[in-house]
Amino acid sequence: MNRLAMVVGIVACAIFVVVTMKGYLNRKKKGYETGNVAAMYIKMILICAVILFVTYKLAKYKGIPTSLVWVLIVVLIYGYITSKTTVGRYFYAVGGNEKATKLSGINTERVYFLAYTNMGLLSALAGMLTIARLTSAQPTYGQNYEMDAIGSCFIGGASAYGGTGTVPGVIIGATLMGIINQGMSIMGTDQNMQKVVKGLVLLAAVIFDVVSKKRSE
Secondary structure, eight states: OOHHHHHHHHHHHHHHHHHHHHHHHHHHHTTOOOOOHHHHHHHHHHHHHHHHHHHHHHHHTTOSOHHHHHHHHHHHHHHHHHHHSHHHHHHHHHHHOHHHHHHTTOOHHHHHHHHHHHHHHHHHHHHHHHHHHHTSOOTTTTTTHHHHHHHHHHHTTOOTTSSOOOHHHHHHHHHHHHHHHHHHHHHTOOHHHHHHHHHHHHHHHHHHHHHHHHHHO
């Protein structure tokens, strides 16, 4: 068994618990709404159990794959940027209402430039990881991945109207899309039918988002 993988899992659980409790105590100290304490503890237990289970399975195999390490780094960096920085707030503001954001004095063109630059960086990183995983390079690699990417975003909570969504939510959506792809591959489903299924999943997510938005209004 790979002990390093288990250590990483335990450390990740410890960090998650500390950050969650720190946030809870800060909100309580400032008099903000803290929510149900029991639900918070249940959430922490479930998430830690999932982390330990995954790391245990990885430890029994070959340890933590390099691609997963890169994914975690990207999630941590961009999760922080989108939730704790001014630039991240600008991204949400432009996505929610570009005209109002521009009228409030924010340079929306600069925000767009930063967003597209980051997308280029992440696309390059994804391309390098794909090539490294397949140990070869072909111009067709990554073809049709756009459906998986868009589906992951909508399943993970991103809205067709913009202004909402989180990095961890997108990771959950990507995980579900991966499970769907893996399941259909194991079942030997035809490639064309796989595209139909993923399209239906994406359509269902968009319909749910639109209906929810209209009800909230």
